[in-house]
Amino acid sequence: MSIKIWIASFIPRQIDGYTHPVPGGGTTMIPGPTTLSDCFLTDQRSFSSSPNASSRTRSLVEVNLGSPQPVSVVHHCDSTVEVDCEDGEIECNQTPDSSGLKITNFSSTATRCTFTFEGGAGNPCAGPLAPDIDWLVHVVVERSGDTVTVKIGTGSLVEPFPAFECYASVGGTTKALFQRPPDPAATPWDLPGAPNKTVTGSVAFP
Secondary structure, three states: OEEEEEEEEEOOOOOOOOOEEOOOOOOEEEEOOOOOOOEEEOOOOOOOOOOOOOOOEEEEEEEEOOOOOOOEEEEEOOOEEEEOOOOOOEEEEEOOOOOOOEEEEEEEOOOEEEEEEEEEEOOHHHOOOOOOEEEEEEEEEEEEOOEEEEEEOOOOEEOOOOEEEEEEEEOOEEEEEEEEOOOOOOOHHHOOOOOOEEOOOEEEEO
16 A cells, blocks of 8 residues: 655745735745845745645655555755845746755554654755755554554654645545644744744544
8 A cells, every 4th residue: 555645835825914916916925034135936825735736845755564665755846936026027046955855764564654754945045044944744654454544743843934734645535634834923034943843643544
């Protein structure tokens, strides 16, 4: 039985009091982290169970219980687009380095699999000192009879900003493990340091 689990961070299209419409377009943006920065496009979406939805960072793991290694691991970052806040002109369009996203502590038996989503990626348009969007999320997959349970392990953490979501999929059925919006008033200024916001969740597939 193949089980897919993926986690993503994204900037929602609408964050009350923070996002603004891009001049002359139907998209939204957020202000840059400093007074010298322009603005940055959001991911133009809300929560989505699609593993290909636009994201700042995304990691996907496919496992088979009993296999000593994951069937597949994919780490991905969509392009960061910086635009002029006054006229919407594109100032920078770069893809973040996804090499900091990792799967660690993988272990699998016929009835139980565990691993950790770890690491992060930064904003290439904001320079080399831009803080990463980080996560440290432990995943447990267990089979009991004909039921497979996927749960977020104790001590799993994400950042206050942006939004985070995690899903599991078995046999074409996808369920949300968690969906966490940004903290109220949180911005990229809250990214420095280790992730510190707890996430939990559990889903079962018959």
